[in-house]
Amino acid sequence: MASWRLKEDLGLGVVAYIHDQLKFSDDYILDSGRGFTYWPSVLALTVSSDLPNFHNAYSIFRLHAEIDVAHGERVDGIDEALSRMMSRAALSALTYDRKNNLYKMSCTVYAQGDNEAWLSKVFLAAVALQIARADKVAKNLENDFGLKPAISGHPRGGFRPTPDPMVNAVENFFVPSGKQPSRWEGCGEWESAHDNLRRIALSSKTDGSGELTAEFDWLHNNPITVRITAREPHAEYGNGLALVMVLPWSDDEHDRARTAMKLNEMERRDWNWCHDLGSWCIDEGNLAFTCFIPNLAFHAGSLADMTHDMAMRAKWVNDQAALAAIGVEEATPN
Numbered sequence: 606m607a608s609w610r611l612k613e614d615l616g617l618g619v620v621a622y623i624h625d626q627l628k629f630s631d632d633y634i635l636d637s638g639r640g641f642t643y644w645p646s647v648l649a650l651t652v653s654s655d656l657p658n659f660h661n662a663y664s665i666f667r668l669h670a671e672i673d674v675a676h677g678e679r680v681d682g683i684d685e686a687l688s689r690m691m692s693r694a695a696l697s698a699l700t701y702d703r704k705n706n707l708y709k710m711s712c713t714v715y716a717q718g719d720n721e722a723w724l725s726k727v728f729l730a731a732v733a734l735q736i737a738r739a740d741k742v743a744k745n746l747e748n749d750f751g752l753k754p755a756i757s758g759h760p761r762g763g764f765r766p767t768p769d770p771m772v773n774a775v776e777n778f779f780v781p782s783g784k785q786p787s788r789w790e791g792c793g794e795w796e797s798a799h800d801n802l803r804r805i806a807l808s809s810k811t812d813g814s815g816e817l818t819a820e821f822d823w824l825h826n827n828p829i830t831v832r833i834t835a836r837e838p839h840a841e842y843g844n845g846l847a848l849v850m851v852l853p854w855s856d857d858e859h860d861r862a863r864t865a866m867k868l869n870e871m872e873r874r875d876w877n878w879c880h881d882l883g884s885w886c887i888d889e890g891n892l893a894f895t896c897f898i899p900n901l902a903f904h905a906g907s908l909a910d911m912t913h914d915m916a917m918r919a920k921w922v923n924d925q926a927a928l929a930a931i932g933v934e935e936a937t938p939n
Contacts, residue, residue, distance in 0.1 A: 607639055609654070616654030616666030619716050622725050623652050623670075623732050627771055633759045640669075645736045645769035647756040648743065649673045652732060654716075658876070663717045667876065668728065671711035672735045674699070674743045677752030678706060686749060688862040690742075691869075691886035695842060695897040696731035698869040698884035699742070707755060710735045710742065711873050713881040723904035724880070730779075730902035731882060737774040775841065779899050783843020788903035789835035790815045798833070798909045802916035806831075817912065821919035827853045829919045833912055845899040846908065848883065848915055852922060854892040861892045868894075868922075879918045880911070894918060 607613055609620040620640055633644040640653025650672040657664040679701060687699050697712040712731045716724050743754040758764040770777075791814045799811040802819055807828055809819035815835040820828040830851045837847045854861055865885040872881045883896025894915075898907065 608636065609638075609640060610636070614654075614657065614666070615664065615716055615718065615721060616657065616668060619666070619668055619721070619725050619728065620652055620654050623729055626729055627733065627736075627769075630765075630769070632762050633765055633769075635760065644757070644759050644762075644765060646740060646772055647758070647764060648739045648754070649757050650732070650736060650739075663719075666716045667713060668716055669711065669713050669873075670697075670728065670732045670735060671700075671709045672739045673755035673757070674708045674710055674739055675746040675752040675754050676706055677708070677746070677750065680750055683750050684862040684866050685858055685887070688865040688885075688887040690745070691865070691884040692888040692893070692895055693840060694884045694886070694895065695734055695839065695899060696727070696882045696902075697735055698873070698881070698886075699866075700869050700873050701866065708746065708752070710739055711881075712883075713873055715878065715880060720906070720910055723907040723910065726904045727882065727898060727902045727907060730899060733771050733774045734779070734899075736769065736771045737779075740772070779842045779901050782901040783838065783845060783899055785844065785900055787815070787835040787838075787844040787846065788900050789846045789908055792835075792903075792905075792908060794905070794908040798912035801909055801913035802831075805916040805920060819916070821916070822923050823853055829853070829922065831915050831919060833908075833915065839897045839899065842897065842899040845897055845902070846911070848894075848896040848898075848911060849888065850894040850915055850919060851888070852892045852894070858887070858890075861887055864892060877918075877921050879914050879921060882911075 609617040612618040612621050629643050635642045642649050642651045652670050655667040657666050697710045700709050700711050714724055714728050746752040795811050795813050803809050806819040806821055811817040817833045819831045823829045832849045834847050838844045868885040885894050888895055
């Protein structure tokens with residue numbers, strides 16, 4: 606069985622990069638071939654790489670990061686609460702493992718040679734934020750819905766006496782970096798980012814320095830809208846890059862929330878060729894997909910690729926034929 610420690614392919618190399626950059630203690634790691642489970646505190650984090658998928662002469666590796674958060678049933682009102690909470694998320698979504706009645710924070714990315722540099726850095730930030738925010742999310746679910754935090758310990762090392770330093774990553778790293786001007790403002794990639802979606806979009810425009818908007822097929826006179834901006838700071842992480850897609854959907858909040866959760870589960874389960882960085886959620890009352898890349902995760906090339914990703918996500922949603930494949934055909938779009 607391949608081991609991520611040997612870095613025998615790009616996917617395993619990215620898994621090893623996460624381990625090395627975050628300086629995980631091997632005392633609390635459980636290896637599993639193409640990945641590992643790590644206990645930064647009492648909640649278990651798993652980072653792994655699938656075997657490659659060969660596509661258009663490229664080897665593409667689908668990588669996953671997820672952290673166990675809480676056990677419990679999907680009680681009334683929880684989808685609405687979680688969907689609103691996820692509008693403030695950055696790089697991960699909350700998904701539900703029905704088999705184990707387990708909520709997880711999760712994200713998935715597609716790595717290949719051309720995007721390895723920037724994607725590794727953004728994926729690293731996603732893992733760090735999962736570690737830093739999982740305890741808070743677990744406590745919210747326990748206080749608001751009576752769910753049980755998914756507490757566990759290393760099978761040999763048991764519970765660690767002190768948490769991993771990355772538990773404090775937001776205060777120590779993300780917030781100080783976020784106080785600086787957005788690194789995407791005037792970065793020189795806005796025109797190339799625009800080029801990546803103008804062929805797919807119904808219409809699009811950019812000011813060439815800090816903002817881009819576009820519309821995509823959905824309903825006649827009511828398209829999907831996308832806004833990408835370096836000028837809207839995150840309430841917690843400060844400056845960075847915000848990506849928001851709004852999908853016209855039902856007037857019923859429960860239906861919008863249920864759809865958001867199902868879309869998150871579908872993105873994490875299937876190959877949709879979009880980096881699953883961010884979350885479907887309820888944003889300002891709308892069914893939306895939101896992603897925020899903090900300043901700390903800036904890397905050249907990320908803007909153009911993430912813009913193309915949003916365009917592909919819009920096409921993917923539209924191609925679902927009103928999302929019948931995930932059982933939401935009874936909802937009525939606006």
